[in-house]
Amino acid sequence: MASKYDLSGMNIPNHVAVIMDGNGRWAKKRMLPRNMGHKAGANAVEKIIEEAHDIGIKYLTVYAFSTENWNRPEQEVSALMKLLRNYLEDCIKKADKNNIRVRVIGERNRLAEDIIDRINELEEASKHNDGINFTIALNYGSRDEITRAIKKIAKECEDGVLKAEDINEETVSKHLDTFDMPDPDLLIRTSGEERLSNYLLWQLAYTEFYFTDVLWPDFDREELEKAVIKYNERDRRFGKVSE
Numbered sequence: 001m002a003s004k005y006d007l008s009g010m011n012i013p014n015h016v017a018v019i020m021d022g023n024g025r026w027a028k029k030r031m032l033p034r035n036m037g038h039k040a041g042a043n044a045v046e047k048i049i050e051e052a053h054d055i056g057i058k059y060l061t062v063y064a065f066s067t068e069n070w071n072r073p074e075q076e077v078s079a080l081m082k083l084l085r086n087y088l089e090d091c092i093k094k095a096d097k098n099n100i101r102v103r104v105i106g107e108r109n110r111l112a113e114d115i116i117d118r119i120n121e122l123e124e125a126s127k128h129n130d131g132i133n134f135t136i137a138l139n140y141g142s143r144d145e146i147t148r149a150i151k152k153i154a155k156e157c158e159d160g161v162l163k164a165e166d167i168n169e170e171t172v173s174k175h176l177d178t179f180d181m182p183d184p185d186l187l188i189r190t191s192g193e194e195r196l197s198n199y200l201l202w203q204l205a206y207t208e209f210y211f212t213d214v215l216w217p218d219f220d221r222e223e224l225e226k227a228v229i230k231y232n233e234r235d236r237r238f239g240k241v242s243e
């Protein structure tokens, strides 16, 4: 966990969201099957949680499987689900040991029953941990999340619990899967792609974006520190003028 850069006196982003991309290309470069890239990617996640915690990041939210990723070959989807099963099992032990609070965002019903059970167990078991907040976006798509939020709001209006004229931005935020989390301060996407791929569209409204060519399995503490340094060079104005 050695630091390469001196971050003392720096502004550490409270919430970092990550699009972990490039597992497939990492494997291809090594003439390995794509699934080996996903395995290496899962190892990188484990390490980065601890590094993020050590740096002082309070929330880390990673994109693990998108609503669009079901369109990959069946063999890859099932390998990813298998990896996920193992990961969730491991996570239950590690969350306690390392004081990590784990949450999962995304639409759960499409996931296998045993995976849903494991998620519920993990969230429940770790809910009093007050170290880093680690969130996994699983079968997550921002448009799906917003659509589900709209349905919940519409239902409350129908039931007379909510009046349409009382709906404000907070109402929307509180009906998203991220209802109990602050918005991200920094978004990192690896592998050179510069797009959001349906990730946290509402929540990223004022987030700083950092793109790097590094492939996800190679993303380590040094790379995270570089992103934090870049974040410190930004002037977050939130629509105002600089001080």
Ligand code: IPE
Residues within 6 Å of the ligand: 020, 021, 022, 023, 024, 025, 026, 041, 064, 065, 066, 069, 080, 191
């Ligand atoms: C990201 O790596 C992991 C998931 C989307 C599950 P990719 O699998 O997208 O890797 P590339 O983009 O093909 O290199």
Ligand code: IPE
Residues within 6 Å of the ligand: 019, 020, 021, 022, 063, 064, 065, 066, 069, 193, 195, 197
């Ligand atoms: C985004 O990566 C989703 C995850 C990292 C889980 P993709 O590799 O699926 O995104 P696109 O297809 O390049 O936009």
Ligand code: MG
Residues within 6 Å of the ligand: 021, 022, 023
């Ligand atoms: Mg990709």
